[in-house]
Amino acid sequence: MELILIKYGELTTKKDNRKFFIDTLENNIKTLLKEENIVIHKDRVRMYIECENALKISEKLKKVFGILSIVIAYKVNNNIEDVLKKALEIMDKDKKTFKVVTKRADKRFPISSMEYSKNLGALILKNSNFTVDVHNPDITLTVEIRTNGTFIYTDEIKGLGGYPVGIQGKGLLMLSGGIDSPVAGYLTLKRGVDIHCLYFESPPHTSMEAKNKVLKLAQILNNYSGKIKVHVVPFTKMQEAIYKNCPDIYMITIMRRMMYRIADIYAEKIGAKILVNGESIGQVASQTLNSMYCINNVTNKPVIRPVACLDKLEIIDIAKKIGTYETSILPYEDCCTIFVPKHPVINPVLSKCLMYEKNFDYESILKETIDNIEVITNFKQDNFEDLL
Numbered sequence: 374m375e376l377i378l379i380k381y382g383e384l385t386t387k388k389d390n391r392k393f394f395i396d397t398l399e400n401n402i403k404t405l406l407k408e409e410n411i412v413i414h415k416d417r418v419r420m421y422i423e424c425e426n427a428l429k430i431s432e433k434l435k436k437v438f439g440i441l442s443i444v445i446a447y448k449v450n451n452n453i454e455d456v457l458k459k460a461l462e463i464m465d466k467d468k469k470t471f472k473v474v475t476k477r478a479d480k481r482f483p484i485s486s487m488e489y490s491k492n493l494g495a496l497i498l499k500n501s502n503f504t505v506d507v508h509n510p511d512i513t514l515t516v517e518i519r520t521n522g523t524f525i526y527t528d529e530i531k532g533l534g535g536y537p538v539g540i541q542g543k544g545l546l547m548l549s550g551g552i553d554s555p556v557a558g559y560l561t562l563k564r565g566v567d568i569h570c571l572y573f574e575s576p577p578h579t580s581m582e583a584k585n586k587v588l589k590l591a592q593i594l595n596n597y598s599g600k601i602k603v604h605v606v607p608f609t610k611m612q613e614a615i616y617k618n619c620p621d622i623y624m625i626t627i628m629r630r631m632m633y634r635i636a637d638i639y640a641e642k643i644g645a646k647i648l649v650n651g652e653s654i655g656q657v658a659s660q661t662l663n664s665m666y667c668i669n670n671v672t673n674k675p676v677i678r679p680v681a682c683l684d685k686l687e688i689i690d691i692a693k694k695i696g697t698y699e700t701s702i703l704p705y706e707d708c709c710t711i712f713v714p715k716h717p718v719i720n721p722v723l724s725k726c727l728m729y730e731k732n733f734d735y736e737s738i739l740k741e742t743i744d745n746i747e748v749i750t751n752f753k754q755d756n757f758e759d760l761l
């Protein structure tokens with residue numbers, strides 16, 4: 374049997390909510406690993422997963438928020454001969470030096486941790502070519518002695534940290550096919566928010582490929598969540614109405630106000646408390662402070678912009694790390710890139726937005742649009758692999 378030990382992330386500092394945090398993490402792991410044959414045990418400090426293929430499973434666990442570290446441990450009987458045998462088996466022969474760290478959960482164990490480390494170290498020296506280096510060892514062999522057996526492991530794999538997805542309730546992410554919004558989604562998932570995605574499409578001005586690209590991005594995000602849904606907004610009628618009724622330079626500002634209005638109403642409908650997007654201060658005309666002021670004015674909900682203060686290169690770094698970059702740079706048009714005026718207003722004025730919006734009955738279009746939102750679920754791993 375192989376065993377994976379999971380140390381919890383930041384959640385252990387939140388005493389009152391600890392049980393909820395741990396239960397949520399367990400459920401998330403179960404969802405992620407539902408095709409694997411595993412047994413989970415947990416206590417207040419750790420989770421233990423019994424499994425057959427610890428290497429493969431630990432790869433998946435590296436994408437679960439709420440995990441501080443992962444170790445692949447081997448369980449043996451409490452006698453030192455069995456521990457030695459396993460130690461020699463798992464210590465990497467390409468490495469030279471080692472030290473033993475012993476932890477005793479079972480304090481009734483007859484000898485001290487120091488003494489145990491010394492004894493085991495001496496046995497390893499005698500039975501192998503490794504040498505001891507207590508200050509800077511190539512291998513740290515950790516031995517944890519418990520009542521029901523001894524766990525032994527060499528490497529601690531760093532987890533993602535953050536909070537288990539779901540402990541903070543729902544948030545609605547405006548997900549485009551760009552680089553920024555998937556990163557914004559990832560960072561918000563990291564804080565435990567259960568992200569739902571809202572995608573605005575304008576067929577026939579936007580293509581099926583553009584939509585599939587967004588679904589692919591959602592699928593990548595789903596590896597970090599397990600419960601991603603994409604809500605697709607039919608935005609054509611609204612965009613054409615704006616095009617017909619508003620001056621060129623205000624088209625983008627008003628289009629984004631309509632996006633925010635739809636997001637606001639729809640968030641209410643699905644019980645999302647916050648809106649999330651990939652806006653970054655100053656990146657384009659619609660993201661100057663004056664633009665943000667005018668656009669944000671249509672909602673009272675908190676709008677979280679995780680990448681607001683990052684440079685594009687910093688956002689790209691994260692996109693590469695989380696695996697969305699290669700998909701994001703595929704060249705399909707977005708509803709923001711059609712009907713783009715040559716010179717969008719950089720410093721829009723709120724009273725003008727209100728005035729231009731009086732030119733058409735946007736309320737009825739809003740209602741019709743929201744009534745026709747399509748929900749896409751079932752983002753199983755690799756489901757959308759063939760889309761692009």
Ligand code: ATP
Pocket residue numbers: 546547548549550551552553554555571572573574649650651652656657707708709
């Ligand atoms: P990038 O993600 O690289 O910035 P972009 O699609 O974000 O490209 P922007 O004009 O910067 O282009 O859009 C700002 C934000 O508005 C996006 O990060 C996203 O949150 C939201 N957004 C833009 N277009 C759409 C869309 N078609 N559907 C949903 N959200 C969108």
Ligand code: MG
Pocket residue numbers: 551553651652653656
């Ligand atoms: Mg952007």
